[in-house]
Amino acid sequence: MPITKAPDKPAYWLILSRNKLVRIESQSTLFFARHTELQFASEYIDSAVRIGEYRQTECFMLDMEQQEPDHHNAELIGLRDALISENDDAFNIIARAWQVAVFLRTHRYCGQCGSQMQRVDWELATHCHRCQHRCYPRISPCIIVAIKKQEQILLARGRHHKQGMYSTLAGFVESGESLEQAVHREVMEEVGIKIKNLRYFDSQPWPFPHSLMMGFLAEHDSGEINVDGEEILEADWYTADSLPVTPPEFSIAGRLIKAALQ
Ligand SMILES: [Zn+2]
Missing domain, CATH: 3.90.79.10 (Nucleoside Triphosphate Pyrophosphohydrolase)
Known part of the structure; x- marks a missing residue:
């Protein structure tokens, strides 16, 4: 479910940049941090989307789109390479984050009337306030x-x-x-x-x-x-x-x- 405010407590984060996943000083693209530690992505924090839970902890996705992370230890990892090395739980949450990012990027405008879509704040969907068309992630x-x-x-x-x-x-x-x-x-x-x-x-x-x-x-x-x-x-x-x-x-x-x- 989307949120408009990042959590105050530490959470797992998946950060996308240039159609890759960001990995920092870790074996995994899932990293555990407070949002205040994500300085390199701070301007995107307000667009964080809650993806679900990983190891009983909330997990969020941030999409930096074409912006590269300004962090000396950041690497950009392709989705397939990121998934190969993960366990089943991590595989599923990364796969979900990726699909949500693709959904939000490809549903900025209404397919029915062409107006700008808005994110719905209580379910994972985008909504057109002009013609009431609503879209859900494509499966x-x-x-x-x-x-x-x-x-x-x-x-x-x-x-x-x-x-x-x-x-x-x-x-x-x-x-x-x-x-x-x-x-x-x-x-x-x-x-x-x-x-x-x-x-x-x-x-x-x-x-x-x-x-x-x-x-x-x-x-x-x-x-x-x-x-x-x-x-x-x-x-x-x-x-x-x-x-x-x-x-x-x-x-x-x-x-x-x-x-x-x-
Ligand atoms: Zn519309």
Whole structure:
């Protein structure tokens, strides 16, 4: 929930600058301080947003936008690098802070009438006082699925993957579609096969920039792999002892691959 006044007691802070996270003399981009210690960000303190709690302590986000922190020990860390090294609780609060910052930056003006939006002070939203249009942070549902065929798993190299990285199939849910329909459609579109025995696995907020990944396990039903050549460049069946480079386990893709092969 947004606030207009920073807390007097020490809190955890996440500070964004130039689309990175600020880290100061610490292993983490989450730092514990009184707001009066944040001299380098003092002009932004009034725009602090309460993000939630971390280790039973309030946590706030400050967005310095294009301003760099004037602090001799400050480093700017990319979101992915910041998340890799954190535990699950820190991952979730950093992911949330990032998505809130993206929301506030991209909802300065009303999408309906073009007027300037104001922050709502009791819920995380922006409001247009001219036409009463209200916006909430955008969350984009996305399915991700590990498909098995006996002891093998289908892994694919997508156009947007890092060089040499193979992963499970994933895609955005379209308007009017259920999660299950999205899984069947994406699999058919991307690799041309039918799947069966679809079951839910787990979910993960994925702040690039505002996805909610919903993971499924499934089995091959029929059809041969035929990649679309657009999103997916290559795909094949792999056994546990012949895996290519796959995503790390902090991502739901990495956990799905592990679960499918167990
Ligand atoms: Zn409006």
